[in-house]
Amino acid sequence: MIRSGRGLRRIVAAIVLASALAGFLWRLPVPPQAGTAVLRTIATGLRAPLAVAALVVLLTLLFGRVYCAALCPLGVLQDAIACPARKKLGPRRNAKRLRYSLLALTAGAIAAGWHLPAQWLEPLTVFGKLAAGLLLPFYAGVARATGLPPPAGNGAPTASGLAVGAAALLALAVLALWRRRFFCTALCPVGTILGLLARHGVMRLRLNPSDCVRCGKCVAVCPTGCIDLAGATLDNERCVRCMNCLAVCPRDAVVWYAAGRRGAAPATPRHGDADPSRRRFLIGLGGTALVSAALARWLKPGGVAPLAAPPAAIYPPGAGSAVRFAAACTGCLLCVAHCPGRVLRPGNSAAPIVHLDYTRGMCEFNCRTCSTRCPTGAIRPIGLAAKQRCRIGMAVFHPSRCIAVVEAVHCGACAEHCPTGALRMVQHEGHPCPVPELDEALCIGCGNCSYPCPSRPERAMTVRPVPIQTLADDPVERLKRPALPPPEADEEWLI
Amino acid sequence: MDRREFLKTAAVATAATTVHWRSSAENLLPGPGKTRVVAVRNADPVNLFRKGIEALGGMKAFVKPGQSVVVKPNIAWDRTPEEGANTSPELVAEITRQALAAGASGVTVFDHTCNNGERCYKNSGIAAAAQEAGARVVSADKIQDYQERTCGAAVRMKRALVHQALLDADVVINVPVLKNHGGAKMTAAMKNWMGVVWDRRFMHQNNLPQCIADSILYRKPDLNVIDAYRVMVANGPRGVSTADIVERKYMILSRDIVAADTLALKVIDYPAEKVPYLAMGEAHKLGTMDTAAMDIVRIDA
Numbered sequence: 001m002i003r004s005g006r007g008l009r010r011i012v013a014a015i016v017l018a019s020a021l022a023g024f025l026w027r028l029p030v031p032p033q034a035g036t037a038v039l040r041t042i043a044t045g046l047r048a049p050l051a052v053a054a055l056v057v058l059l060t061l062l063f064g065r066v067y068c069a070a071l072c073p074l075g076v077l078q079d080a081i082a083c084p085a086r087k088k089l090g091p092r093r094n095a096k097r098l099r100y101s102l103l104a105l106t107a108g109a110i111a112a113g114w115h116l117p118a119q120w121l122e123p124l125t126v127f128g129k130l131a132a133g134l135l136l137p138f139y140a141g142v143a144r145a146t147g148l149p150p151p152a153g154n155g156a157p158t159a160s161g162l163a164v165g166a167a168a169l170l171a172l173a174v175l176a177l178w179r180r181r182f183f184c185t186a187l188c189p190v191g192t193i194l195g196l197l198a199r200h201g202v203m204r205l206r207l208n209p210s211d212c213v214r215c216g217k218c219v220a221v222c223p224t225g226c227i228d229l230a231g232a233t234l235d236n237e238r239c240v241r242c243m244n245c246l247a248v249c250p251r252d253a254v255v256w257y258a259a260g261r262r263g264a265a266p267a268t269p270r271h272g273d274a275d276p277s278r279r280r281f282l283i284g285l286g287g288t289a290l291v292s293a294a295l296a297r298w299l300k301p302g303g304v305a306p307l308a309a310p311p312a313a314i315y316p317p318g319a320g321s322a323v324r325f326a327a328a329c330t331g332c333l334l335c336v337a338h339c340p341g342r343v344l345r346p347g348n349s350a351a352p353i354v355h356l357d358y359t360r361g362m363c364e365f366n367c368r369t370c371s372t373r374c375p376t377g378a379i380r381p382i383g384l385a386a387k388q389r390c391r392i393g394m395a396v397f398h399p400s401r402c403i404a405v406v407e408a409v410h411c412g413a414c415a416e417h418c419p420t421g422a423l424r425m426v427q428h429e430g431h432p433c434p435v436p437e438l439d440e441a442l443c444i445g446c447g448n449c450s451y452p453c454p455s456r457p458e459r460a461m462t463v464r465p466v467p468i469q470t471l472a473d474d475p476v477e478r479l480k481r482p483a484l485p486p487p488e489a490d491e492e493w494l495i
Numbered sequence: 496m497d498r499r500e501f502l503k504t505a506a507v508a509t510a511a512t513t514v515h516w517r518s519s520a521e522n523l524l525p526g527p528g529k530t531r532v533v534a535v536r537n538a539d540p541v542n543l544f545r546k547g548i549e550a551l552g553g554m555k556a557f558v559k560p561g562q563s564v565v566v567k568p569n570i571a572w573d574r575t576p577e578e579g580a581n582t583s584p585e586l587v588a589e590i591t592r593q594a595l596a597a598g599a600s601g602v603t604v605f606d607h608t609c610n611n612g613e614r615c616y617k618n619s620g621i622a623a624a625a626q627e628a629g630a631r632v633v634s635a636d637k638i639q640d641y642q643e644r645t646c647g648a649a650v651r652m653k654r655a656l657v658h659q660a661l662l663d664a665d666v667v668i669n670v671p672v673l674k675n676h677g678g679a680k681m682t683a684a685m686k687n688w689m690g691v692v693w694d695r696r697f698m699h700q701n702n703l704p705q706c707i708a709d710s711i712l713y714r715k716p717d718l719n720v721i722d723a724y725r726v727m728v729a730n731g732p733r734g735v736s737t738a739d740i741v742e743r744k745y746m747i748l749s750r751d752i753v754a755a756d757t758l759a760l761k762v763i764d765y766p767a768e769k770v771p772y773l774a775m776g777e778a779h780k781l782g783t784m785d786t787a788a789m790d791i792v793r794i795d796a
Binding site: 476 | 526534536573574609610611613618676677678679695696697699700701702703704718729730732733735736743745747758761771777791793
């Protein structure tokens with residue numbers, strides 16, 4: 001028999017955290033999240049992800065922010081970080097102004113086509129930076145040293161990935177140890193929206209004044225600080241339904257009630273519609289959203305500001321264009337962790353967003369893993385046939401670096417690996433060995449020539465970025481030869 | 496010469512003589528001075544192999560009870576069997592079954608792939624087919640899978656990381672697929688030995704044909720089975736589509752890796768002088784390019 005629901009919450013939360021971590025470390029599916037689902041719909045126009053968001057909205061309208069308590073891996077992670085501290089908690093100031101302002105800021109920027117605020121406020125993104133940037137390489141190192149099962153994900157450490165992951169972990173740990181669910185009640189735009197829904201939800205929690213003896217046990221275990229003993233109120237907007245208070249109350253004074261039922265006390269004191277401070281507040285929020293949208297339009301990649309040009313780098317197939325991808329990618333690093341070719345890298349000083357680095361690997365021709373995993377839709381879903389002709393860059397041949405040209409060494413590594421037949425080794429009169437020749441019409445910029453090129457210090461094949469991903473020629477059509485008749489059974493022996 | 500230097504020289508000299516001794520002692524030209532090369536045609540890969548190995552004395556002539564066997568196919572590319580870029584999976588399975596039937600203590604299959612290892616093993620169909628036949632399929636995409644060896648007889652690649660399984664095996668069977676090759680012109684038995692070495696970049700940097708010939712000195716295969724059932728005649732070694740494939744339905748089997756490749760050239764109709772690693776292999780005394788020195792058996796299966 002479920003008494004408080006805390007046990008159930010803990011079980012579900014543990015499963016969600018474990019599966020999210022396993023998802024990043026072992027290339028397994030990550031539990032779908034509300035915030036990324038909305039971003040995915042905005043970025044791709046697909047309606048399917050909205051089902052996830054709708055489910056979360058419904059759940060929140062019925063029971064309050066149970067999503068925040070147990071289904072959001074970042075929320076659960078904060079509890080996991082803070083739980084060994086066993087700190088006695090107290091009521092917290094309601095950081096209304098801060099969270100509504102951040103929501104307005106985020107919404108304004110996203111409406112203007114720039115997902116920048118989500119890079120540090122969308123919970124799965126923050127979780128991903130931490131899991132893929134820091135934990136995955138860390139665990140890969142531990143596994144190598146101790147013989148534990150190695151992660152399936154890309155555990156190669158990168159300076160920028162480690163830095164971003166460490167920053168995320170540090171910030172989260174400080175906030176969680178200081179004020180537990182501060183991120184969820186003051187910063188997270190997803191939490192803020194769900195809070196507004198929960199405030200008007202069906203099933204709410206309240207303190208029953210006739211039973212409450214003000215012992216303060218509930219306040220000491222509340223991670224959001226949403227209980228105010230003085231007024232005997234529980235703020236359903238901030239409450240994440242951890243059920244801790246229900247579990248510890250000695251008098252069962254924390255009770256569920258259905259909104260609208262006669263005799264039930266309102267969860268939050270109602271503001272009068274004519275309240276001038278409320279009006280000012282709403283105008284302020286609207287203003288914040290408008291200013292944010294205007295700034296985003298000006299500053300976003302491809303915007304009108306002089307510095308708004310997106311960084312020139314190779315982006316994954318399905319990114320569309322540098323402008324689109326730079327505006328839409330939140331940097332959750334799930335694609336980096338899942339890339340079987342280990343060629344996707346976190347942003348760094350040269351290219352501040354996720355990109356392909358052909359000194360580390362090559363984009364596998366038959367693979368479209370990143371486009372199937374991207375939770376925010378920054379990498380659009382792309383079919384394999386389209387991916388195999390999607391030009392994400394253009395190969396550049398540097399004869400002065402090529403050992404076949406300069407040292408007359410038989411090599412051919414580039415042409416051998418080229419999956420579209422864009423590169424071939426051609427024997428020129430007077431030169432002792434064949435040298436590479438590029439047919440640009442077939443090149444998709446996949447780096448299968450660049451990565452294996454043995455020339456050093458600089459490779460003889462490099463790939464230059466293209467601003468917009470386009471369709472390369474169809475190699476099957478372009479390289480079509482007259483079909484050879486199938487050999488007959490009784491033909492002459494060839495040997 | 497100080498002691499360290501002396502020991503080093505001694506070690507290299509020992510390694511060199513070991514390799515030389517092995518090459519000469521293994522009797523490259525068995526019988527009365529001629530090396531047997533079997534060409535079979537007009538059947539599926541499994542039956543081509545059954546007929547062909549019979550003509551070489553059966554699997555028992557190669558595998559003695561209790562010996563460990565390595566079967567080294569070409570699994571270089573993330574492509575399907577129909578696309579002809581890798582060895583036929585059913586052939587790898589059949590060789591595995593026959594080796595186990597001959598009493599092999601175990602059969603190990605691997606290749607150092609060009610595309611992502613997992614994808615190649617899976618999509619070539621070879622990992623599943625070999626495992627079902629009883630083979631152990633081991634990875635070759637980690638440097639830890641390899642061990643360093645030196646070879647004094649080598650011309651360019653005097654030091655190489657060689658796959659551990661190959662070094663541990665009593666019997667090694669080389670099962671390449673015959674293809675046109677943009678760089679090396681033809682890939683068959685000798686070129687397939689790139690897949691036992693870790694550092695392909697070194698090989699490309701240091702005269703690829705010479706390094707191909709050198710690689711075989713590290714462990715000469717005991718039997719070569721060239722799968723020429725589907726032959727990639729253009730856009731090799733990866734191929735662009737099945738239009739690059741001709742169903743020749745041939746198979747070439749021999750103990751002599753150079754002789755097998757020399758005959759393979761005739762199947763893709765290419766002049767031997769344009770494939771430099773063959774002569775380099777002959778210079779290493781790995782086999783003969785001279786068809787007059789071969790005992791060629793032709794079988795219509």
